[in-house]
Amino acid sequence: MSDPGASDDPVVLSVAAYSDQAEQYEVTHAPKMAETAARFAASLPVPSSILDAGCGPGRDLARFIAHGHAAHGVDLNPRFVAMARRHGPTTLGDLRRVGELFPPASFDGVWAASSLVHLSESEAAAVLAQLAGLLRPGGRLYACVKSAGDTGWLDEPDGRRWYTVWEPDRFADAVAAAGLTVERVDAGVFVEVWASRPPGP
């Protein structure tokens, strides 16, 4: 990761803000997303290859592996990468260049749980296109981003981060524009999109 002290990139600064309380983040977030991750895991034949894009400390990486899948994490925060590696293979890298990290059509599933939240809309759209290219035909994507509050800097108890807040339809449209078929949209404080890469070449 670039030296956050030398960066004015909101993504780099936001990702770096997870480092100081990384262990506490893991504890606080451990129970979250269990039902959704189980549903995603069950939507793919076992074993499938899953990319956990923005895996954090590896909570869902561990869940997917426990389900029998071959899961691989990627994250830009080095502390989270070290923690995620306790559960499964994890690459240190920027999702904004995720298409350069893995060969095309490498994965049956891509899981992006709250990991596009610090990107601008145009950055997220470009990442979604790269993630679509990493899916095999017929592969599935789950992604969720914030859809309540204000876009901008947020002072949280464990750090200051930039968040982009999406209109639910606009996020679903961005997933569709990446070349994926949107199958389900659940809109609340977060908008969750389930999608798949169309079968065929």
Ligand SMILES: C[S@@+](CC[C@H](N)C(=O)[O-])C[C@H]1O[C@@H](n2cnc3c(N)ncnc32)[C@H](O)[C@@H]1O
């Ligand atoms: C809100 S946390 C979610 C972590 C995990 N997916 C979860 O559900 O608990 C956002 C995660 O995305 C990662 N992230 C954000 N932007 C990223 C980027 N451009 N490249 C790689 N990782 C990124 C952060 O480091 C952090 O681990």
